Amino acid sequence: MSFWNSTKKTVSKAGSGLRGGIVGGSGGALASSDPEFNEQEQRYRNLERRAMRLLQETKDYRGSIAGMTTAQRALATNLTAFLLDVQRPQDYQAAYRQAATNIDQTSQVQFDEVYVHTVLEPMAQYCGYLPEFNKAIKKRKALHDDLEKARKTLAKEQGKAAEDPMGVERAEQDVQYAESAYNALNAALIREIPKLINSRVYVVDPCFEAFVKSQLQFFKDSLQQMDSVTRFVPSQDGSGASDDDRILNERVVGVMNQVRGLRICSFNM
Structure with missing residues (x-):
């Protein structure tokens, strides 16, 4: 079993019991004070x-990875077109273009599939589930308004009980129904909101683990693709790294001085 398939299977098992653990019936008619509900609602709003x-x-990160590999491939393609008539760098241009293409079409696609499934x-x-809780909170307010209305009617x-004794009985029944x-x-909200909040651990933990593993695998695959380009780059053994950078900078400065020496460039100076 490949890394990508095993990662998807692990996260699928971790999240399979989420619905059963949170969503359930409203339960018995237990009285609850408003301060207790207000505390839970505040916790819920922070969670939401x-x-x-x-x-x-998570959506933005997915888009940034796809955008990065697409931009890298486009850069490689345009670099080749920019130096099309130059013989010397064609080998490493082709190697880089192929590596960028493989990263965009293979490594990124595999990462994206696992990332979508596991994160x-x-x-x-x-x-x-959050919209369902929002609906329940909104319905609670409506039921509270109905209860207040029934109490005023009672x-x-x-x-005027002397005029209509049955009216009082009907109003009392309406109040009892509204209270219930x-x-x-x-x-139910006071009971279920903490369950929703606590269950986030069982979602985020496996997702974060899968995210780290898939990220490492993506960069590992990308590095393997870029290995084909490294043979065209001068090796750096640590001690000579600064010298290589200095030589490269001197070459760039020399070329730019030659460009500035062109007659057409002197017109703008």
Whole structure:
């Protein structure tokens, strides 16, 4: 089994139980104070903001890798075209162009497939639960408004109980129903939000591990592709590295001085 396939299988196992661990019924009608819910909602909002930012950054990173390999390949192609009539550097131009093409068409494609499966999709799946919690929080507010409305109606009916005794009974039933619905959802949110927050560990940990491994594999593959170009580059043994850089800089300065010495360039000086 290749590295890429084994990495995808590992992350798939890690995230398989996420849905069952978070999404469930609303449970019994347990009363809950607003301060307790407010605390959990604040924790949820912090999680939501950070999770969506992390998801966007995972998308941006994927795009940056693809953009980098595409730009590298384009640079290699245009470098060859720029020096098409120069005989001496054609060998290393061809080697670099081939290496850049292999990185863009093979190494990057393999990295992208694993990255999407082990990093981007699990994060997107996790963030996909957030709209459901937002709907539940919005519904809780609506149920709270219904409860307040039912209580006001009951107070009015109690004020005219002598005229319509059955009206008070109906209003009391409406209040009981509204309280039951509100308390059930309120308790469910207080119970489920911490589960959602805690479950992020079981998503991020395997994703981050897969991200590091796939990143290392991508750069390793890219380095292997670039090895075909290194034989055209003067070796540096450490002690002579500064001398090589100095010689290269002197050559560049010499060439630029020759360019500045051209008659057409002197017109702009």
